[in-house]
Amino acid sequence: MTTEVVGESSRARRLGGHVVLGLLSLVCVFPIYWLYATSLRAPQDVSSLSVLPWPLSTASYTEAFAKNDVLGMLVNTGVVAVFSALGQLLVALLAAYAFAAWRFPFQRLLYLMFVGTWLVPFQATMLPNYVLLSRLGLLETLAGVIVPTLCSALGVLLLREHLNSFPKELLDAARMDGRTSWSALWTVVVPTLRPALAALGILLAISAWNEYFWPAMVLQRSNAVVQLGLRSFMGTEGNDWGPLMATAGLACLPVFALYLVLQRHIVNAFVRSGLK
Amino acid sequence: MSRIRLQGLTRRFGAVTAVDDMGLDIADGEFLVLLGPSGCGKSTLLRMIAGLLPPTEGRLWLGDTDITHLPPQRRDVAMVFQSYALYPHLSVASNIGFPLRTRKRPRAEIRAKVAEVAATLDLTGLLDRKPRELSGGQRQRVALGRALVRDPGAFLMDEPLSNLDAKLRAGTRAEIAELHRRLRTTTVYVTHDQVEAMTMATRIALLNEGRLEQLGTPSEVYDAPASVFAATFLGSPAMNVVDATVRSVDGVLRAEAEGLLLSLGIEADIPDRPVRLGVRPEHLTLTPAGKQGIRAVVTAVENLGSEEVAQCRAGHTAVSVRGPRPLGVTSGEAVTLAARPDRLHLFDQNSGRRLAWQAASVPEPV
Ligand SMILES: Nc1ncnc2c1ncn2[C@@H]1O[C@H](COP(=O)(O)OP(=O)(O)OP(=O)(O)O)[C@@H](O)[C@H]1O
Numbered sequence: 001m002t003t004e005v006v007g008e009s010s011r012a013r014r015l016g017g018h019v020v021l022g023l024l025s026l027v028c029v030f031p032i033y034w035l036y037a038t039s040l041r042a043p044q045d046v047s048s049l050s051v052l053p054w055p056l057s058t059a060s061y062t063e064a065f066a067k068n069d070v071l072g073m074l075v076n077t078g079v080v081a082v083f084s085a086l087g088q089l090l091v092a093l094l095a096a097y098a099f100a101a102w103r104f105p106f107q108r109l110l111y112l113m114f115v116g117t118w119l120v121p122f123q124a125t126m127l128p129n130y131v132l133l134s135r136l137g138l139l140e141t142l143a144g145v146i147v148p149t150l151c152s153a154l155g156v157l158l159l160r161e162h163l164n165s166f167p168k169e170l171l172d173a174a175r176m177d178g179r180t181s182w183s184a185l186w187t188v189v190v191p192t193l194r195p196a197l198a199a200l201g202i203l204l205a206i207s208a209w210n211e212y213f214w215p216a217m218v219l220q221r222s223n224a225v226v227q228l229g230l231r232s233f234m235g236t237e238g239n240d241w242g243p244l245m246a247t248a249g250l251a252c253l254p255v256f257a258l259y260l261v262l263q264r265h266i267v268n269a270f271v272r273s274g275l276k
Numbered sequence: 277m278s279r280i281r282l283q284g285l286t287r288r289f290g291a292v293t294a295v296d297d298m299g300l301d302i303a304d305g306e307f308l309v310l311l312g313p314s315g316c317g318k319s320t321l322l323r324m325i326a327g328l329l330p331p332t333e334g335r336l337w338l339g340d341t342d343i344t345h346l347p348p349q350r351r352d353v354a355m356v357f358q359s360y361a362l363y364p365h366l367s368v369a370s371n372i373g374f375p376l377r378t379r380k381r382p383r384a385e386i387r388a389k390v391a392e393v394a395a396t397l398d399l400t401g402l403l404d405r406k407p408r409e410l411s412g413g414q415r416q417r418v419a420l421g422r423a424l425v426r427d428p429g430a431f432l433m434d435e436p437l438s439n440l441d442a443k444l445r446a447g448t449r450a451e452i453a454e455l456h457r458r459l460r461t462t463t464v465y466v467t468h469d470q471v472e473a474m475t476m477a478t479r480i481a482l483l484n485e486g487r488l489e490q491l492g493t494p495s496e497v498y499d500a501p502a503s504v505f506a507a508t509f510l511g512s513p514a515m516n517v518v519d520a521t522v523r524s525v526d527g528v529l530r531a532e533a534e535g536l537l538l539s540l541g542i543e544a545d546i547p548d549r550p551v552r553l554g555v556r557p558e559h560l561t562l563t564p565a566g567k568q569g570i571r572a573v574v575t576a577v578e579n580l581g582s583e584e585v586a587q588c589r590a591g592h593t594a595v596s597v598r599g600p601r602p603l604g605v606t607s608g609e610a611v612t613l614a615a616r617p618d619r620l621h622l623f624d625q626n627s628g629r630r631l632a633w634q635a636a637s638v639p640e641p642v
């Protein structure tokens with residue numbers, strides 16, 4: 001009898017929890033739903049407030065593709081995201097490994113300076129970076145978008161924390177087994193840190209994918225990445241909502257896909273790095 | 277030829293001297309146990325031999341090669357770590373084969389060698405598992421296998437059994453000893469467990485605060501401890517050590533203290549000399565009250581199964597007696613303890629070093 005009462009009340013509490021969570025997720029999901037709903041309305045219904053887009057129409061998508069090279073922009077954005085994420089991962093991995101596994105003079109000072117760059121606001125480095133890119137002739141190129149992002153203090157910081165809790169005896173064992181420090185990095189450290197690297201990589205890729213401001217500076221004359229393509233539908237005489245939503249919807253898809261595929265990895269890695 | 281020689285090997289960490297002027301000559305095929313309390317520098321010494329830690333001073337030879345400045349991968353030694361240090365992302369087979377893959381051996385050779393080692397260590401059924409799917413004892417054997425597979429000139433082992441439970445430890449101890457008997461590979465084995473040291477070692481190097489306290493076979497170290505430290509470190513319960521005075525009475529030396537009178541069985545005539553007198557618990561016998569012996573009161577009797585230990589109080593010092601069960605005494609009883617003269621150990625009162633009788637002179641520090 002008692003157990004049943006306990007069961008009832010805990011079930012009720014669980015139900016309440018689910019209701020709250022359900023409402024919250026509704027709040028989060030609704031704007032995304034509205035985005036896709038709007039993109040699927042016929043051109044004359046674009047500002048309709050009906051919850052279901054009916055009749056369905058792909059006119060917005062056709063218009064978006066007609067006006068911009070959406071596919072090309074998506075590919076370009078993908079290139080930026082992948083190279084920027086991989087580059088940052090590589091730099092962060094090497095730097096964090098050096099800081100965690102080696103002892104060298106001025107180590108603390110160097111590390112603090114490295115991490116200190118994190119505190120320098122983007123606005124302060126923006127102009128010097130711009131001038132440098134212009135001297136190097138990298139303006140209006142994807143490389144110009146990627147290169148200045150490569151050194152990320154965040155990545156170094158996170159990976160060093162992971163590497164500090166990495167058992168040092170494994171590195172010693174690898175050395176005893178004949179590996180150099182370099183080969184131990186690739187055969188022992190990287191495979192063991194895979195979840196953390198995956199999580200960080202996804203984080204970096206998504207933020208590179210969503211970046212607007214820096215590409216807007218470097219690529220002033222073109223719409224080479226999709227976030228810039230969006231602005232071509234915003235005009236002084238009003239926004240072209242249909243194709244704007246269609247493009248934005250397409251821009252979100254890879255992020256969703258990445259998240260769905262690697263969701264478990266991401267959650268795992270963050271839970272674990274939280275516990276350490 | 278994998279004789280290991282150390283000369284003046286020293287390692288300092290800032291103000292701490294972890295290993296101090298260590299000299300050792302480890303013969304080919306020997307099983308040398310580095311024994312000592314926690315923090316005495318055993319791991320530091322082993323890591324210097326491995327090449328994982330550069331010495332502050334001193335030199336190191338493997339065979340005829342000076343390896344002082346060689347990195348670990350160019351020294352022909354394999355190491356077993358206390359935490360086993362298995363690669364978590366690799367299967368048992370890949371873990372064991374790892375050192376061979378480093379050396380770019382042909383795949384077939386690696387597979388054959390791994391299978392051979394796995395068979396030796398009874399790991400054949402586990403080759404596809406990941407380390408986290410193994411028990412402690414199995415992990416330990418994989419770690420051993422990873423060292424064995426290389427056929428190294430020497431094995432270095434840092435407390436490889438300390439993470440195992442008592443029963444498994446006894447079994448694995450026997451296995452490692454057996455392995456050494458078969459392979460005859462020079463082994464340096466770190467432990468703070470005296471049973472491991474006594475049963476496995478061909479020689480024991482007893483360390484204390486970074487210095488070599490005594491080097492000898494297990495029986496030498498047990499039967500003739502070079503210092504009070506060595507005497508009390510080995511043996512369970514520890515050797516009884518009491519302050520006493522060596523005095524010559526009627527031309528025969530004897531040790532005296534309050535409530536203590538033991539003949540040393542040496543004919544000599546010397547001035548009185550304060551010493552520290554040591555006698556092992558199993559060498560004390562209960563005798564009828566008489567003039568000679570140690571007068572004590574039993575404070576507790578401990579049952580060890582086949583034997584009993586009587587904890588006694590003699591004056592201000594605690595003395596333990598060990599013998600077959602039952603000892604025939606009860607708590608609170610007054611007893612007299614006797615020991616044969618050749619079972620008594622004398623140590624210098626100040627330095628704690630062993631004193632040996634040399635005819636025609638006073639006892640001298642060794
Ligand atoms: N990296 C280090 N930095 C500073 N001091 C160290 C370092 N490694 C060891 N020490 C010091 O050197 C001394 C010897 O340490 P070591 O690890 O060799 O002891 P040990 O005999 O192996 O002890 P245990 O039985 O507990 O493993 C200790 O006092 C320790 O604090």
Ligand SMILES: [Mg+2]
Pocket residue numbers: 318319320434
């Ligand atoms: Mg140690």
